Amino acid sequence: MEPILAVKNLSMNFGGLRALDRLDLDVNQGEIVALIGPNGAGKTTFFNCITGIYTPTEGDILITPPRNSVQRINGLKPNTITELGMARTFQNIRLFPKMTVLENVMIGRHCRLSAGILGAVFQGKKVRKEEERAVTDSYAVLEKIGLAQFVNDLAMNLPYGAQRRLEIARALATEPFLLLLDEPAAGMNPQETQELNELIVRIRDTEKISILLIEHDMKLVMSLSDRIFVMDYGKKIAQGAPREIKSNPVVIKAYLGEEFHA
Amino acid sequence: MILSEEIKKSLLAAVWFMFLTFPIMVIRVNTVQNIVEWRWKNMLLVGIAGFFGSFLGRSFFRQKEKGEKKADPNTISVAALVQKITGNQRLSRLALAVIAGFVISFPFAFSLYQINIMISALIYVMLGLGLNIVVGLAGLLDLGYVAFYAVGAYAYALLNHHFGIGFWTALPIGAVIGAFFGILLGYPVLRLRGDYLAIVTMGFGEIIRLILENWNAFSRGPSGIAHIPRPALFGWEMSLEMSTKYIYFLMIGMVLFTIFVVNRLQHSRIGRAWIALREDEIACQAMGIDKAKTKLTAFALGATWAGMGGVIFAAKTTFINPASFTIWESVIILCIVVLGGMGSIVGVVSGALVLILLPEYLRAFSEYRMLVFGVILVVMMIFRPGGIIPDVRRTYQFRKEEH
Numbered sequence: 001m002e003p004i005l006a007v008k009n010l011s012m013n014f015g016g017l018r019a020l021d022r023l024d025l026d027v028n029q030g031e032i033v034a035l036i037g038p039n040g041a042g043k044t045t046f047f048n049c050i051t052g053i054y055t056p057t058e059g060d061i062l063i064t065p066p067r068n069s070v071q072r073i074n075g076l077k078p079n080t081i082t083e084l085g086m087a088r089t090f091q092n093i094r095l096f097p098k099m100t101v102l103e104n105v106m107i108g109r110h111c112r113l114s115a116g117i118l119g120a121v122f123q124g125k126k127v128r129k130e131e132e133r134a135v136t137d138s139y140a141v142l143e144k145i146g147l148a149q150f151v152n153d154l155a156m157n158l159p160y161g162a163q164r165r166l167e168i169a170r171a172l173a174t175e176p177f178l179l180l181l182d183e184p185a186a187g188m189n190p191q192e193t194q195e196l197n198e199l200i201v202r203i204r205d206t207e208k209i210s211i212l213l214i215e216h217d218m219k220l221v222m223s224l225s226d227r228i229f230v231m232d233y234g235k236k237i238a239q240g241a242p243r244e245i246k247s248n249p250v251v252i253k254a255y256l257g258e259e260f261h262a
Numbered sequence: 263m264i265l266s267e268e269i270k271k272s273l274l275a276a277v278w279f280m281f282l283t284f285p286i287m288v289i290r291v292n293t294v295q296n297i298v299e300w301r302w303k304n305m306l307l308v309g310i311a312g313f314f315g316s317f318l319g320r321s322f323f324r325q326k327e328k329g330e331k332k333a334d335p336n337t338i339s340v341a342a343l344v345q346k347i348t349g350n351q352r353l354s355r356l357a358l359a360v361i362a363g364f365v366i367s368f369p370f371a372f373s374l375y376q377i378n379i380m381i382s383a384l385i386y387v388m389l390g391l392g393l394n395i396v397v398g399l400a401g402l403l404d405l406g407y408v409a410f411y412a413v414g415a416y417a418y419a420l421l422n423h424h425f426g427i428g429f430w431t432a433l434p435i436g437a438v439i440g441a442f443f444g445i446l447l448g449y450p451v452l453r454l455r456g457d458y459l460a461i462v463t464m465g466f467g468e469i470i471r472l473i474l475e476n477w478n479a480f481s482r483g484p485s486g487i488a489h490i491p492r493p494a495l496f497g498w499e500m501s502l503e504m505s506t507k508y509i510y511f512l513m514i515g516m517v518l519f520t521i522f523v524v525n526r527l528q529h530s531r532i533g534r535a536w537i538a539l540r541e542d543e544i545a546c547q548a549m550g551i552d553k554a555k556t557k558l559t560a561f562a563l564g565a566t567w568a569g570m571g572g573v574i575f576a577a578k579t580t581f582i583n584p585a586s587f588t589i590w591e592s593v594i595i596l597c598i599v600v601l602g603g604m605g606s607i608v609g610v611v612s613g614a615l616v617l618i619l620l621p622e623y624l625r626a627f628s629e630y631r632m633l634v635f636g637v638i639l640v641v642m643m644i645f646r647p648g649g650i651i652p653d654v655r656r657t658y659q660f661r662k663e664e665h
């Protein structure tokens with residue numbers, strides 16, 4: 001079977017800085033794949049390239065959405081890529097602070113709804129139905145993620161861990177086939193991290209959504225991932241199952257000076 | 263203790279002010295007789311004014327700080343009052359009835375002069391509500407809004423002049439041309455935000471005005487276009503008074519229409535996208551919202567109202583020239599939105615009424631209008647940063663019963 005995401009030979013230059021250097025990476029249907037590497041390795045840049053926020057300098061990004069053929073998505077706009085079925089979260093939380101939790105998730109529904117200007121003004125039966133559906137669907141997502149209790153609170157008033165989970169809920173609302181998580185456990189306490197671990201597995205198992213995540217918490221990475229890709233200075237330095245990565249001397253060397261324990 | 267401290271500080275401020283204003287307030291060179299006049303009396307006045315101004319300002323700030331520390335339950339805020347009224351059905355019906363009664367009886371109870379003032383205030387209400395879409399909802403600081411107003415006014419004037427097109431046909435045409443120019447401006451500034459956007463839109467506004475001023479063959483330059491017909495009503499010949507009243511009710515209708523549409527837009531898929539765009543552009547795109555499309559709809563829909571406002575303005579004054587469409591108009595409309603309360607419909611309506619009616623009734627101060635505006639803006643931003651009636655957005659609430 002085709003991988004749902006296949007990145008080939010991807011490079012990204014910022015002026016003289018080569019943030020990504022001929023990177024290859026692939027994700028298969030139903031997998032949880034981790035992308036790790038020291039600070040500044042280029043992980044977030046990689047996410048930005050494959051979600052259309054940056055246009056990569058070189059290389060191919062191919063996706064195969066379920067029941068669809070292979071498609072090259074280099075240079076497409078971020079919203080188009082989200083519509084195609086890749087949704088992401090951000091390393092530094094980017095919620096809509098002055099909107100409620102429910103509204104944040106409803107924004108995620110936006111690209112699956114169709115009401116236009118005239119529809120909004122006349123609010124015919126179809127539009128009203130659609131809006132009602134948007135509310136109930138969004139609420140259903142919140143229930144799944146365990147945020148239902150906050151439904152009418154402003155996003156900015158949420159505790160930190162809940163904000164991180166709200167980002168996941170918002171991304172899920174776009175109905176992705178691949179979920180991209182940028183350091184979802186950053187700033188979480190061990191209990192929250194454990195809950196996150198269970199949540200990610202549940203998303204994969206019950207929603208049939210594949211996951212690619214960037215994470216520094218090695219315990220989480222090792223317990224979650226089917227496969228791991230390791231980058232340093234924009235290059236891929238290793239790839240494989242958690243056990244292989246743990247004992248890989250190249251990886252250990254790249255992390256030298258940082259904690260690398262699992 | 264505190265009092266003597268305050269007096270000392272206020273004295274210092276007074277001295278400082280006397281020093282600052284010395285060259286303009288005290289010295290006057292009489293060029294005719296070639297002598298220098300020393301107006302010491304002015305200095306004294308400045309000193310006294312500075313002292314009391316500073317003293318009052320200080321005590322004001324102190325009270326405000328106190329108030330912030332323990333929110334005083336006795337002070338009724340306007341927003342709370344509005345919420346109370348709109349929250350209570352009987353109260354809100356009563357308020358609506360009072361407002362409706364006033365609105366309907368207004369043209370019969372007041373003079374023609376008053377009606378005319380009210381009409382221009384209503385035009386500004388419409389402009390404010392339109393700009394509110396761009397600035398308040400989508401968060402795009404547009405300082406060239408008057409350009410669309412001018413476009414609408416000239417569209418009617420020229421179409422009528424050349425093709426004899428009447429008011430009612432020109433109104434939707436003005437709306438469409440306004441929207442078209444909105445997109446025309448929106449397209450090149452898609453990537454700009456904040457101050458940069460403000461500067462470019464300001465430039466756009468000035469360009470339109472300069473074109474109208476200098477392209478004589480097209481717009482007749484600074485001398486403007488006269489004899490623009492007032493709105494017709496089934497071909498009736500109307501007296502000036504009748505037709506003014508007619509425009510008044512037409513404007514009331516337009517304002518209600520605007521409020522209806524803006525309110526619906528605000529609580530729709532598109533309105534949500536505008537607010538999300540204002541909150542975080544990158545997240546907004548990453549969540550599947552087309553940034554370009556959303557921004558362009560905001561610009562286009564905002565400009566639509568300005569275009570229609572322009573048509574009505576031209577029909578009301580029967581004469582237009584570029585002097586009516588200076589940057590100050592944009593600033594006033596922006597003030598209406600900001601002072602009234604960004605994103606809040608009630609706020610923008612009251613902002614427009616206050617800012618347009620007050621100067622008219624305080625004719626004595628009309629020369630200092632801009633000065634007063636400036637002072638009000640600064641004071642408001644300190645004491646009520648949310649505007650007169652801040653946006654209490656009706657959020658999407660989820661209730662279990664909805665299942």
Ligand SMILES: Nc1ncnc2c1ncn2[C@@H]1O[C@H](COP(=O)(O)OP(=O)(O)OP(=O)(O)O)[C@@H](O)[C@H]1O
Pocket residue numbers: 014017019037038039040041042043044045046091
């Ligand atoms: N827009 C940009 N312009 C210039 N340089 C950039 C830009 N974005 C990222 N970089 C550089 O690219 C390199 C990779 O950054 P990136 O944020 O992708 O690292 P990361 O692996 O996500 O690190 P971290 O673990 O700290 O999040 C860094 O040297 C960074 O300074």
Ligand SMILES: [Mg+2]
Pocket residue numbers: 043044045091
């Ligand atoms: Mg990063």
